[in-house]
Amino acid sequence: MQHSLQAADDTTSLEDPCYSQFIKHGRNVILSEATAMHHLAASIGSDFAKAVALLIETHGRIIISGIGKSGHVGRKIAATLASTGSSAFFIHPAEAAHGDLGMMMSGDILIAISFSGRTRELLPMISYAQTLQVPVIVITSQKGDILPKEAYLTLRLPELKEACPANIAPTTSTTLTMALGDALAVCIMRHRGFSRDGFKLLHPGGQIGFRLQSISRLMHEGDALPLVHRKEPMRDVLVTMSRKSFGTAGVVDDNGELLGVITDGDLRRHADHLMESSAEDVMTSDPVTMCANDMAEDALILMTEKRITSLFILGKNGAKQPVGLLHIHDLTRMGL
Missing domain, CATH: 3.40.50.10490 (Glucose-6-phosphate isomerase like protein; domain 1)
Structure with a gap:
């Protein structure tokens, strides 16, 4: 047959x-x-x-x-x-x-x-x-x-x-x-x-190597980061969010430390008085973050659990200044 x-x-x-x-x-x-x-x-x-x-x-x-x-x-x-x-x-x-x-x-x-x-x-x-x-x-x-x-x-x-x-x-x-x-x-x-750190050293290639690589190798840095000052008017925040194309903005204080984030959800919740507000009025405080030396696999797990699409990445040794941003698309386009 x-x-x-x-x-x-x-x-x-x-x-x-x-x-x-x-x-x-x-x-x-x-x-x-x-x-x-x-x-x-x-x-x-x-x-x-x-x-x-x-x-x-x-x-x-x-x-x-x-x-x-x-x-x-x-x-x-x-x-x-x-x-x-x-x-x-x-x-x-x-x-x-x-x-x-x-x-x-x-x-x-x-x-x-x-x-x-x-x-x-x-x-x-x-x-x-x-x-x-x-x-x-x-x-x-x-x-x-x-x-x-x-x-x-x-x-x-x-x-x-x-x-x-x-x-x-x-x-x-x-x-x-x-x-x-x-x-x-x-x-x-x-x-x-x-541990996974040992595996990371011995298996840098392929899907396993990608899962175990540091977030620092994948994150967006420098001028690409959508950061705004806490007192910045929302009309300017919207411009930053639109120009950076991540659908979010990180809100920082005078020392550059991350205070909160603004997402599409925050914009909808404050729609009635959005243009009269500042970034700190609209932001969600104490956002979910990770460190630059954390692993890509852990970032995907965290974003899935929290139902978020991006994470601001903080520096080492407890520093609160954002050094990067990781979007879920950065992970999925690599097959993770």
Whole structure:
């Protein structure tokens, strides 16, 4: 049966026997792997705790290795460890046997991933690690036997069937291995107090980097700020608001400290006597503000909670002078 690339409507899809089977099988895979995850959580015990302690105490790097699907998962675990503050990288067993063993040094830790526990390509790495007195942690199944004999510590996954109907394709096993790697990384991260500030330093790019960057990198500054003196007549305030195009104005005192803000809502509430008023008569006092070194993500959360579209940004060390303005469009246009 041929299907158009254009998505069919829900009614037609549900009536198609192929579609209903796809939905059923897809749900079964996810439920099967979710059940396996519960078994994995229940299996976490003293060996896991020892592995975390060993990884925390190492003064060297964490080296991950595996081949096939275990290798792909190993690369992800290494990347997660590295981005959460641990010095970690992946070495392919085949490349290790052709010279990359030189990347390993005394003080490192090797995590070898092999669901079968019999991946012979890992043996040269383990053997070399032993000559350097590098501890080896093996992640394997309950039946794994060859590699665990060479390991300092073994983390065994629960004995469960793959989600693949033939019980062959690595599906459930790779999901469990990746989850176990995440558990190791997050435990280390929590113990070391690794925070968003640390993540910001290690992950300046992409969506995560944008979420964690300082407001100071996004805010409008200098002459762009719609600031008016508290005694300024509202007719002049309206000119400033119109010229600056932010839909707001910050009201400051003689020292340049922020006293309040004027928004479209304030204009409507004082419409009857607006032109006879000054800025301080119309403003909303004690406005919501943030500091220049606060994070963009926090600014979006605050604006959403307070149902406002802009924030005046104050300087560091408790200074009350506005140094910038952040509009919600500055965040949404970047995809936040």
